[in-house]
Amino acid sequence: MRLEYFQLIDRIIDLNLTDLTIRVEANVPTTSTIFEGHFPGRPLMPGVLLIESMAQASGWLIIGRNRFEKMPFLAAVKEAKLRTFITPGQALVVSAKVMHEGSGFAMTEAEIAVDGKTVCNADLTFRIVDFPKGDFLDNMYAVAKRIDFPLEAQAHG
Amino acid sequence: MPSTFETVANIIAETCDIPRDTIKPESHAIDDLGIDSLDFLDIAFAIDKAFGIKLPLEQWTQEVNDGKASTEQYFVLNNLCARIDDLVAAKGK
Numbered sequence: 643m644r645l646e647y648f649q650l651i652d653r654i655i656d657l658n659l660t661d662l663t664i665r666v667e668a669n670v671p672t673t674s675t676i677f678e679g680h681f682p683g684r685p686l687m688p689g690v691l692l693i694e695s696m697a698q699a700s701g702w703l704i705i706g707r708n709r710f711e712k713m714p715f716l717a718a719v720k721e722a723k724l725r726t727f728i729t730p731g732q733a734l735v736v737s738a739k740v741m742h743e744g745s746g747f748a749m750t751e752a753e754i755a756v757d758g759k760t761v762c763n764a765d766l767t768f769r770i771v772d773f774p775k776g777d778f779l780d781n782m783y784a785v786a787k788r789i790d791f792p793l794e795a796q797a798h799g
Numbered sequence: 800m801p802s803t804f805e806t807v808a809n810i811i812a813e814t815c816d817i818p819r820d821t822i823k824p825e826s827h828a829i830d831d832l833g834i835d836s837l838d839f840l841d842i843a844f845a846i847d848k849a850f851g852i853k854l855p856l857e858q859w860t861q862e863v864n865d866g867k868a869s870t871e872q873y874f875v876l877n878n879l880c881a882r883i884d885d886l887v888a889a890k891g892k
Contacts, residue, residue, distance in 0.1 A: 717837055744847055746857040747840045767840060 643695075645674045650695040653790050655735070657706050662740035664703035666789070668695050668754075672731045687728035692762045693719055696752035700738040700766050702791060704748050707740065708770065710779065710786075714748065718767035726761050728754075734761075746770055803850075803880040810845040811876075814838065824877040829870060852886040 655665040677685035697716045704714040738752035753763035812819040862868035
């Protein structure tokens, strides 16, 4: 994770486009300027960034589903539960499953686990729209490579 | 078995916390009931599940944006219900 850059996904562990599930690694850094304020002397991973982590994992799943043809944007967060404190250095596994595919939107259930135990979960809704003009799509491909998105499977799947 | 309108009206009432008795067949979901596009995603989700269909929201939005259709054609509830009935009928073919 590079919190300041909103790079919250380190590596895709598994992307299953049959079951519409994804699992990713997300390692909380040991240091970050964000921890200087959240909180002084008691660094904690902000809950909003945990939710964003679940959104990003869900987003890559949806992008995989639509083969990079459309871009999901987070639209709603429901039933978000932050069950325990997450601290610097912890290794997170973020997983998500598409629960409904509508026309122009999708809903996922996502969770974060530490050592196999669920520490956060939420139901997320995404609007799915055309990629914004410009180099947005190219940038997404660059991120996909960085996080080991299985682009090969996309090309042949 | 409840009518399409009864089912849709109940979904809207529950999803958007709108009093059921204010939801009429002639109500416009956006103009009369004040439902915004985000709330309508929850309604579409519930309708998709209830009727086993997929409301073609993208197509409808495109048609409205292109001036080929009016919002009334899709978002006045009796029109919406007619579209749902058509989709259910098409599914059974």
